[in-house]
Amino acid sequence: MNDETNDRVAVDVRGVEKHFSDGARSIHVMKQVTLQALKGEILMLVGPSGCGKTTLLSAIAGTLNIESGEIDVMGNPVHKMSDAALTRFRAKTIGFIFQQFHLIPTISVAENVGIPLLIQNAPKKQVIDRARAVLDAVGLGDRWKERPNRLSGGQQQRVAIARALVHEPPLVICDEPTAALDARNGEIVLELFRNVARSPDRAVLIVTHDNRIFSYADRVARMDDGEIVEVREQGHTEPPHFVHEHA
């Protein structure tokens, strides 16, 4: 690996091992996993259900301890950090997008979006201003005062994307961001990933087994039974598109 690519590495996973004990049985969920995510790209992690995608994502996000191996995220040795350091690291470095959105129903859309800034103790005025600006970028600028459950599923996921970007984290992590959405909304969300989330200094890491959306990735890493079996560049000969099942 030359210095130039080294500079572009956002996430560097090397030889990671992890077992889960399921009663008497021990499941080997990560077997010598090695993977890099680069700044400026959308990397999709795909593979059959139960192969360990979410587990790997959790380890990268610093929410799950690993047994051996190394994980560097933006120069932070995640595998070595204390719980308190990990908490600060997550607050600053990572934008989270969940399958079930996890928006707080009793506060407004803008307040939800502002949460990562709130966690970093930003002044209140700045939180709302910045949240509204990001909501504009995802096309929901006029809905900032509403409660999240007044919005459709697709709109809620756009709010979640805004929340993941509001503090400009260098790494955005999404687990099955389109699984709860229909095709139309999935397409809007993926367009946002490409056009709003993706930026030269940020890596976007998406876990999915939704093969309709693979073409939005810059690279696709395929996982099977705890191993990365293939990493493929998407030579974008045609613009990315959403594969409609019945089209």
Next chain:
Amino acid sequence: MTALALKMLFGDTAKYMMLVAGLFFASFLIIQQASVFCGLMLWTTSTLKNVAAPIYVVEEQVQQVNETNPLRDTDVARVRSVSAVEWAMPLYSGIQRVRLEDGSFKTVQLIGIDAATLAGAPERMIKGRLEDLRLPNTVIIDELAITRLSLKGAPPIKVGDRFEINDIEARVVGICKAARSFTGGPYIWTTYERALQYTPPSRKMLSAVIAAPVDGVSWEDAAGEISRKTGLKAYVNRSFGSDENDLNTSTVWWYVRNTGIPISFGTTVVIGFIVGVAIACQTFYSFVLDNLRHLGALKAMGMSNLRLSLMLVIQAATVGLVGFGIGLLFTALFAIAAVENQQPPFYMPWQIPVVAFGVIQLICMVAALMGIFRLSRYEPAMVFRT
């Protein structure tokens, strides 16, 4: 963060109401019952307020004012002979039965005082003249007696009316204000000699000798000297809590130690506490469980355990504050009604709400701690799986 915590709390209207209702119930029960208990204890000392002599001399074994273990008639003179004593007068105090015109009986607290000096007479007359007590067969009644001794359907009893105490005629010559008696019967004043006539005869009738010290001698010193010189027990009549030689204090403690009253009130207070704990902890815990997804997401997004815990503490403290506030408000309404109605007894020293507030907040902190404990076991990695 406080705003976020409160919005999450108020957003769940059903649980919020439930929490406030439970803590309101607990606060109300605790404050109200404790205050009624204190009021009742205060009532045990009513005779000491209604017959406001500085010193009460009683039989050696007597520990409380409602206990009548009579003295010898000669004891008045013995007390009088003590140099520190300015004056000493006989006092009769006992429960007697009044027969009304329709033949029904009512119990009353009969007080007999010295006819010449009227020492121990009611302090605030509303109607009639105190001096008329020196006329034959006369009594002064308190306000409560108006309702208690009036016949149903007949006009209320007034100055000039008559009734019988143990078959002997009593004519009302005055109405006064008086503190409520513990037994619930009205206070009726008459002279010492007449009190003896009203009372079925027995060998000794002198309930107490009331006395006052000469100028320049404190009540306590005079009482001490009376005790030494006569061998009788001499108490001062100050107020509850002043010292062990105060008859108010001794009376209240006697009731606390020798009756089931503290236990029965204590039981209700404990029930209030348990209900509060049960409702608050159970509801708050389920509130935390309902929000676990969101709290877990906040944790994953980098909110520290300390801040998450603080949010739960703020939420719990807030419901505690609101529940307690409403509880105090309702106790105040209850108190106003009690004072207006002159019963049930009600007395709320400042310690009661302060302690109750502490107890309610303690309940809330236990609830918050349960939530904090649950949250601490929530792995942030779980957010990807729910």
